[in-house]
Amino acid sequence: MATKTSAEIIKDGLWNNNPALVQVLGLCPLLAVTSTVVNAVGLGLATLLVLIGSNLSVSIIRNFVSESVRLPAFVMIIASFVTCAELLMQAFTYELYQILGIFIPLIVTNCAILGRADAFASKNPPIPAVLDGAMTGLGFLGVLIVLGGMRELVGQGTLFVDMNLLFGPEAADWVIHPFANYPDMLFMVLPPGAFIGLGLLIALKNSIDTHLAERQKAAQPEPVSTGSKRVRVTGNIS
Numbered sequence: 001m002a003t004k005t006s007a008e009i010i011k012d013g014l015w016n017n018n019p020a021l022v023q024v025l026g027l028c029p030l031l032a033v034t035s036t037v038v039n040a041v042g043l044g045l046a047t048l049l050v051l052i053g054s055n056l057s058v059s060i061i062r063n064f065v066s067e068s069v070r071l072p073a074f075v076m077i078i079a080s081f082v083t084c085a086e087l088l089m090q091a092f093t094y095e096l097y098q099i100l101g102i103f104i105p106l107i108v109t110n111c112a113i114l115g116r117a118d119a120f121a122s123k124n125p126p127i128p129a130v131l132d133g134a135m136t137g138l139g140f141l142g143v144l145i146v147l148g149g150m151r152e153l154v155g156q157g158t159l160f161v162d163m164n165l166l167f168g169p170e171a172a173d174w175v176i177h178p179f180a181n182y183p184d185m186l187f188m189v190l191p192p193g194a195f196i197g198l199g200l201l202i203a204l205k206n207s208i209d210t211h212l213a214e215r216q217k218a219a220q221p222e223p224v225s226t227g228s229k230r231v232r233v234t235g236n237i238s
Contacts, residue, residue, distance in 0.1 A: 019115075019136055019140050026112045030143070032191075040148030041141070043103060044144040044145065055129040059130075143201065154185055158175055
């Protein structure tokens, strides 16, 4: 397997192989907690921490774990980092931890994390593995924030409400009210709104990819046709 460059790892994690928009993994927490931006950021940061830590650990032990216990070992590593993230949230952002509830422990079952550990970290040195985990986590976090912002804005008419739950009392004034007397649209806050929002984001990404591919194709010079030459054979064939 050819080793990826750092640029390829970054581009894959953030865009080309985004876990939410391309692989369509981790949909359970993604759809469940993105009713507000603060929920999305909380879950996204916890997932980012687990991805970086598990990728680093799996890369370090990759040459010491036999094939028969490889996947159970990866799951144990992921579960350990999820426990660390859970304890950190209980200690510093307890109210947000209570809101996210079961979806923090469920990070263990996020297929994107185990997939990166098995497909990349177990086959590459620690530094590329950490970069892959960071970029994959940032790609997932970005989708969470955009989807959370979309649902919060359309559903409640606000942005960045309750950010003090994650960033402290000074973030209480971050809330934005773009519309006056906005009628709440409960549909976007409920699960159907999450599916519609994610579908729109996937469609937007596919549209951008198609547009970029067409521009790249149009920018390539057309091959010059040299025509065909006819060769006339004379004489006898013996």
